Amino acid sequence: MQRQHIIQFPKKKAHNLRQDEVYFHIQEKGTQRKIRFHDYDKIYQVQGLYEQIFYDRLKCISPGKVTSILQSAINQSEDTFTELRVLDLGAGNGMMGEALKKHGVSRLIGVDIIPEARDAALRDRPGLYDAYYIEDFTKLNDDTGEELASWQCNCMVTVAALGFGDIPPKAFIVAFNLIESKGWVAFNIKETFFDTRDESGFSKMIREIVFSEYMDVYIIERYRHRLSIEGEPLYYFAIAGRKKADIPAEFLESKGIVVA
Ligand SMILES: C[S@@+](CC[C@H](N)C(=O)[O-])C[C@H]1O[C@@H](n2cnc3c(N)ncnc32)[C@H](O)[C@@H]1O
CATH class of the missing domain: 3.40.50.150 (Vaccinia Virus protein VP39)
Structure with a gap:
């Protein structure tokens, strides 16, 4: 499963955001897209993205x-x-x-x-x-x-x-x-x-x-x-x-x- 998407978390600290409002950017074919953690529809459409964010990077167990x-x-x-x-x-x-x-x-x-x-x-x-x-x-x-x-x-x-x-x-x-x-x-x-x-x-x-x-x-x-x-x-x-x-x-x- 592809798990090497180019993702970036925001520069600013996200302490003021609710858990569901937190977002990241994904780079695809030269363009950048902002996706919130609760935009599950968008996340699931990109194979391996959910696993890369929550399991590989944020260590969900x-x-x-x-x-x-x-x-x-x-x-x-x-x-x-x-x-x-x-x-x-x-x-x-x-x-x-x-x-x-x-x-x-x-x-x-x-x-x-x-x-x-x-x-x-x-x-x-x-x-x-x-x-x-x-x-x-x-x-x-x-x-x-x-x-x-x-x-x-x-x-x-x-x-x-x-x-x-x-x-x-x-x-x-x-x-x-x-x-x-x-x-x-x-x-x-x-x-x-x-x-x-x-x-x-x-x-x-x-x-x-x-x-x-x-x-x-x-x-x-x-x-x-x-x-x-x-x-x-x-x-x-x-x-x-x-x-x-x-x-x-x-x-x-x-x-x-x-x-x-
Ligand atoms: C963070 S994901 C967790 C998915 C999976 N259980 C896991 O552990 O990886 C939350 C899931 O709950 C679903 N969800 C949100 N509201 C729901 C509802 N009212 N009924 C059923 N599923 C819902 C979302 O669409 C999403 O797929």
């Missing part, structure tokens, strides 16, 4: 970390990793799917909201996913919901896709409810999302779910997700646990959380 804590959680039970039927929400170009497949899983179903993610996964990792859906889970229709349910997933993962305007609370809950009860759940989240001073809908939802009757937490681990473009460590929590029951439709409203 999250797919491996979330996979390993999921493995450790499952080791505390009678279940086996290789029997997992995984729903990968915010699957992107397949980095998490690849990490899971290294351990061996039974089925891997990808979901993302932009077609460029699926195109890139099929281009760069053909055959990795058993199926890959482009869906907005906040507007999932009954037919697609039934089709997704027919995969009988017993695990849901979501990596580097929660918060910062990515997957909203309602979509997370729809995915959570799609997996079987007693299914496994593993995701990562920026460390400030656990800070009770963070009153955003997403942070509140994660705190409410993680410490609720709907989920048993097996492992929470703080780790360095990646570096910022200034070389500073960005710490996240990796969380793995087991679903206990579906989250009811009125859950978010009952907690005063705005449904996006």
Whole structure:
């Protein structure tokens, strides 16, 4: 895979920018283009660019970390990793799917909201996913919901896709409810999302779910997700646990959380 793109981070320090507003320039055929970190459509269209920025340069380790804590959680039970039927929400170009497949899983179903993610996964990792859906889970229709349910997933993962305007609370809950009860759940989240001073809908939802009757937490681990473009460590929590029951439709409203 081509990973030798000519990229440049901005000259000025980017401390004032939110994580999703950070940008870089790419030189292509004598022209320069500015791309923000959250312009996933543009990044995925350039083969190897996502890997070069986030994995080679910024040293992201999250797919491996979330996979390993999921493995450790499952080791505390009678279940086996290789029997997992995984729903990968915010699957992107397949980095998490690849990490899971290294351990061996039974089925891997990808979901993302932009077609460029699926195109890139099929281009760069053909055959990795058993199926890959482009869906907005906040507007999932009954037919697609039934089709997704027919995969009988017993695990849901979501990596580097929660918060910062990515997957909203309602979509997370729809995915959570799609997996079987007693299914496994593993995701990562920026460390400030656990800070009770963070009153955003997403942070509140994660705190409410993680410490609720709907989920048993097996492992929470703080780790360095990646570096910022200034070389500073960005710490996240990796969380793995087991679903206990579906989250009811009125859950978010009952907690005063705005449904996006
Ligand atoms: C930083 S990428 C992470 C991709 C992959 N999980 C990984 O670890 O490399 C975030 C992904 O979440 C997807 N995403 C954002 N909002 C979403 C939503 N509402 N539903 C599904 N996917 C979403 C983006 O399109 C993008 O592919």
